[in-house]
Amino acid sequence: MLAAGAMLTGGKRIGARQLWGGRPAAYMRDLTDAALVDMQRGVQHYVLNGQAHKAAVLGTTEG
Template sequence: MTHGPLYPFEGKLPEIHPEAWIAPTAALIGDVTIGAKSNIWYHCVLRGDTNFIRIGRGTNIQDGTIIHVNAGKQATQIGDDVTVGHAAIIHACTLMNRAFVGMGATVLDDAVIEEDGMLAAGSVLPPGKRIAAMELWMGNPAKLVRILTPEQRAGFDKTAPHYVELSGRHRASLG
């Protein structure tokens, strides 16, 4: 099996790049586009029904994550080499290239995580908030904790390529 269930919504079917990997138990609905080498893991739900979801290249959306949109107002746009940890909620927001969202974190409507910005595990980024490059935010509501050093950030940059490689192994194992 090459990917999980793809469901049309009002005539729009998800578009998956042939080099992307979608776990067999993930569900993608409606106006969803997945870029090359991106990987959507087990039990994720990406519902592009009342607006669109765009995911770039080499991004990993880990197990149990929910991605949705805001009706007619805010789409969800996720760039390249982004990591979204297990069981996150990504709602009507923007995650720029190499953004990092920790496990169980929530990003709400019209929020932005800039390139190289990070939201810690379990944190909630309120509507309209913006995490700048190299900032680490934490808490509920999330607040700036510190500016990351290039060395600290470099450690997190290994996650997206690891998931690209791991998704290839899952694809091969599943046939």
């Protein structure tokens, strides 16, 4: 995974379950199972917020 705002330069490859960040991007750490679960929860939270915002803008009760 590449952190927000990071810049991956040529020749670098991000491995499975790795977190890279910075400018230029550098390896930071491996992602644990718990970190991946927390990220998935965060993604679901943003999906639900987006659906609620869409419904509010359109004046509907659908997501």
